[in-house]
Amino acid sequence: MSDEKLTPRSQDFSAWYNEVVQRAELADYAPVRGCMVIRPYGYALWENLQRELDRRFKATGHKNAYFPLFIPLSFIQKEAEHIQGFSPELAVVTHGGGEQLAEPLVVRPTSETIIGHMFKQWIKSYRDLPLLINQWANVVRWELRPRLFLRTLEFLWQEGHTAHATEEEAEEEALRMLNVYVDVAQNEAAIPVIAGRKSESEKFAGALRSYTIEAMMGDRRALQAGTSHNLGQNFAKAFEIQYLDKNNQLQYCWTTSWGMSTRMIGAIIMTHGDDQGLILPPRLAPIQVIVVPIWRSGSEDEKAKVLEGVERIKRALGERVRLEIDAREEYSPGWRFNEWELRGVPLRIEIGPKDIQKNQVVLARRDTKEKLAISQDQLAERVPMLLDEIQKNLFERAKKFRDENTVELSDYAKFKEFMEGEGSRGFVRAYWCGARECEAKIKEETKATTRCIPFEQPKTQGRCIYCGKDAKEQAIFAKAY
RNA sequence: CGGAGAGUGGCGCAGUGGCAGCGCGCUUGGUUUGGGACCAAGAGGUCGCCGGUUCAAAUCCGGCCUCUCCGACCA
Incomplete structure (x- = not known):
């Protein structure tokens, strides 16, 4: 870890972003160009986002499944627009077990084709519909200019895939899931988004219509934060996903797909971060509250009293919030303050000899830098309230910034x-x-x-x-x- | 693929032909602790790779590789 300050955002936003990602220990560069290692802190953030998405998918009737990483090349070629859109960025496996493969395998850039192939086997009757599937997976797209979290060759995401009897149902589904993304982006990640339709040239390769949520980053550039596609009957026709309706007529299904990825982590960093580093929305922060105890050396008595105070904080809050304690003696309080600010923890509790005397603690908000002292008896009540307030403030602040720009x-x-x-x-x-x-x-x-x-x-x-x-x-x- | 920059301890850099260095970090001991503490002693390097010139190359020459940034492409 370095003691140097971050490059200010106003000076070089890209440099700031890369430094924050690495120094906050969200991710690191991998030995392969364009690939990254998601470190525990970054992965914990992803897990929290996953949990919120997954909960909503299940509440809207979807089930999780898993499809293979490898897709026969011929599958990708079945839908004309799809192959055109994705062929420049495919990773293709030509050899396996020391032998050249009879048919090359594509490492999935997305799974419409292989899932379409399976849907054809599973769907026979209108009674099988709608079929509502989601998968959590990694995908590979051979991008030309990678950027940590925003565009890596391999990334993690969820991809929903559904099949319906009618166009209306498919359209309704595509919009329903876009609304789930709006909900998660705004209420969990505190990122204001504009929901809308993609133009013909910007839509997903093979879709009838694409819907998107767009967010404004701290450098005023736009970031696509989630997409939902009404695929019409394009993939159903390419993969012969058909069912018999009530009148015993063979019909093509109407399908949708929708995805949100680890790119959202990049969006969180670039929406809320400041020159001190990351600012995480409380609802997704791996650590919501960091406790920094302070004492003078040489006084075991004082140390014991402060640590007793820390125990009281833990008892009051441990069940209610994600809390950690940083009692490292080898780092000064100032160093620890800066460290946890860099890592974006929404709320810090300072407790030292002065606070013990007054039966109080000092709360420091990451978003506004405000400090206030509260009685230790108020912790259980005030801290969750304050976290909610920070969550709200981050959203309002980002919305104001977007609207002003x-x-x-x-x-x-x-x-x-x-x-x-x-x-x-x-x-x-x-x-x-x-x-x-x-x-x-x-x-x-x-x-x-x-x-x-x-x-x-x-x-x-x-x-x-x-x-x-x-x-x-x-x-x-x-x-x- | 076009343009720009960079490859020297973990990180950031200095070193333009003659003993491979500095700051931070790391280890140990001690003193410290309310906004990035201090002292002392240590550990850590085939200077991106290959070849050439030279008594001698991190340094000069040739070739290659990699990474970052800006563009085209994209969640």
Whole structure:
């Protein structure tokens, strides 16, 4: 561990991000380019996110299963758009057991194809529907420019895959799961998101429609934090997922898929972090409260009293919050304060000789840096309340930041000016006619892409920011990760 | 793949031909402890790899590899 300060976010956001990830011990670089090791602290954060997602998946009727890592190459090729979208980033196994394989195997970039293959075996009748499956898995995409958590060659995620009798049911499912992502992002990760539809060019390879939640990071760039796809009958037709309806007619299923990944950890870091380091939302923080006891050496009596105080804190809070104690004598209090701030623990409790005398403790909030003294008798009541308040404050703060950096524009010259330069100045809401050409030109000229067409639209209509033709809807434009 | 930068103890770096160093971290002992403590003694290196020049190469020359950042691609 180094004593040096982090690179300030304003100076170099990327450098800040990489330093935070490594120094907070979330992850480390692996010996293979583009791969990372998720360390225990980072993995604990992932487990908390997993738990919240999994709980909601089960509550909406989904069951977990597991499908193989290897997919026959021919499967990927069955859906035309799918192969086009994914072929540049496939990892392909050509040899096994010392022999060249008769058919190469693809390391899954996503599992629509192999799951489609299995769904065909499992679905015969309308009585088998809907089929609601989720899997927790790793996937591999051979990305050109990796970034810790945001874009690694291998990443962890969940992928939901469902099959339905009707288009309406599939659509309803895709939107239901997007709402689960909205709920988890906003209420657990404290990240405000904009939910909407992806444009044709930004949608998932092989989908009928893609839905997304988009978040603004601390450098004002956009990050796609979760997606849900209505796959129509594209995969059902490619994999012959068919059922007999009530009238004994053979019908193709309507399928969906949806995913959220370890990228969310990157989103949490970049949404809430500051120049001191990480700030974790209490609901997901592996450690919600860190207790830092303080005493003078040479006084065993004082030390014993402080440690008794620590025991009282543990008794009051141990069952209610995720609490750890840092009683390392080899580090000064100041060092320990900085360390736990770097690692983003939402609330710190300081307890020393002065507090013992007054029967109090000092609480230090990570989000506002405020310190306040409370009576030890109030711990069980006040600490959970304070954690809730921190959770709420992080969300409100991020929302305010996003809103302050979102503008509505109707003039393309102003749009270009807004997007000028290396960094990002934020989100632009603008009317867009929906034409692929306008979208492509805007991207070429400004590097901004359509992030989504938000569900929430103004009542009025307008003119396309690029071509000036009539436009029914607004889109969010931004430079994205 | 295009552009930029970097490879020297765990980390950050200095070292432009002549004994491989500094700061932090690590170990041991001691003194400390309310915002990144101090003293002392230690451990730790085939200087990214291969070849060449030279009495002598971390340093000069040639080739290769890797990583990071910026772009195209993407959860």
